[in-house]
Amino acid sequence: MSSTLPILAQLQFPPIENLVEWPNFIGGDDDWWGFNKIALYNLTALVVTTVLFLIAGSKKSLVPRGVQNLMEVSVDFLDKGIVQQTIGHGGQKYIPFLGSLFFFILIGNVFSFIPPFLMPANARMANPAILALLTWAFFICVGIKAQGPKYFFNAVFPPGVPKALYILVTPIEFISTFIVRPFSLAVRLFANMLAGHILLVTFAVLCIALFTASFVAAALVLAFPMLVALTAFEVMVAFLQAYVFTILAAVYIGGAAHPEH
Amino acid sequence: MSVLGTLGTMAAEAATELTPADAKNVSAATNAGLAYGLAAIGPGIGIGVLVGQSVQAMARQPEAAGMVRTTMFLGIAFTEALALIGFVVFILLKFA
Numbered sequence: 001m002s003s004t005l006p007i008l009a010q011l012q013f014p015p016i017e018n019l020v021e022w023p024n025f026i027g028g029d030d031d032w033w034g035f036n037k038i039a040l041y042n043l044t045a046l047v048v049t050t051v052l053f054l055i056a057g058s059k060k061s062l063v064p065r066g067v068q069n070l071m072e073v074s075v076d077f078l079d080k081g082i083v084q085q086t087i088g089h090g091g092q093k094y095i096p097f098l099g100s101l102f103f104f105i106l107i108g109n110v111f112s113f114i115p116p117f118l119m120p121a122n123a124r125m126a127n128p129a130i131l132a133l134l135t136w137a138f139f140i141c142v143g144i145k146a147q148g149p150k151y152f153f154n155a156v157f158p159p160g161v162p163k164a165l166y167i168l169v170t171p172i173e174f175i176s177t178f179i180v181r182p183f184s185l186a187v188r189l190f191a192n193m194l195a196g197h198i199l200l201v202t203f204a205v206l207c208i209a210l211f212t213a214s215f216v217a218a219a220l221v222l223a224f225p226m227l228v229a230l231t232a233f234e235v236m237v238a239f240l241q242a243y244v245f246t247i248l249a250a251v252y253i254g255g256a257a258h259p260e261h
Numbered sequence: 262m263s264v265l266g267t268l269g270t271m272a273a274e275a276a277t278e279l280t281p282a283d284a285k286n287v288s289a290a291t292n293a294g295l296a297y298g299l300a301a302i303g304p305g306i307g308i309g310v311l312v313g314q315s316v317q318a319m320a321r322q323p324e325a326a327g328m329v330r331t332t333m334f335l336g337i338a339f340t341e342a343l344a345l346i347g348f349v350v351f352i353l354l355k356f357a
Contacts, residue, residue, distance in 0.1 A: 184342045187342065187349060188338060188341070191345035194352070244338040247338075248338060
């Protein structure tokens, strides 16, 4: 026990830049077109999603097997679990957008605990910000298509409110619908993934530092059991964040397409 | 035990002189911890109340469990976003 106290006194957390900033492979560090590891992970998530759906759609057998079965179960889950609960009838035409969103975010999140990658692609703000802006533009366009230019009027002056309350309700509705929605979508995904990543790195660094001191020291402050438990928690958070982003996008689209709900 | 004595002496020496960069670091760390700590109280209570009520609802009417579960996840996402905005403030204060 006396040999581990000096080790505990010297534990140093790596500077946060090592966790979140990666040097570019191609191009200098300041070029906007530079390509780094996070961009490579995003590209991998894109390729995996596309290939999964291409393989699943190529056979078209009546009794699905293998990859086709897996993808049909997923699309069924999106249809019954997300679209029909929130958009209701007429929601089937939004399944391609919601499905692509769900699988891209899911595979990017799953990289957080897979050994060669070990960094979630959504832990940098670029990806969640662009996806949130895309969803924002999408539900505004759905609203304009369903209700015409009156959509903006109906969104900030909801019908059925006594006229005197509009002074209070309209600014709240405007800020809540057009400003807070994309911002909260982006921040929710980004902060969840970054927090999970920092937690896992903290416990992993603690485990390694204790393990180099002595073989059993890693169990002393419960570092290794906590690491295992947090990895299991991170698996759940990865799925949950992809599900929550998709279901919120579906709720916003439903609100724009059928405002009477 | 002598290690703790050394640490105490180092702390006592350091406390007498603080460069402006060190003072900024100390105040950033204190405020960042305060920011996230206070931001996590409300959503903690909120999510606890929400999940408790949804468990009650699922126990009263098990046929509605699917719909209750979906709405529960939606509610958890909204309240957790507030705690995570506090986490973003923590990151901004400490590392930027």
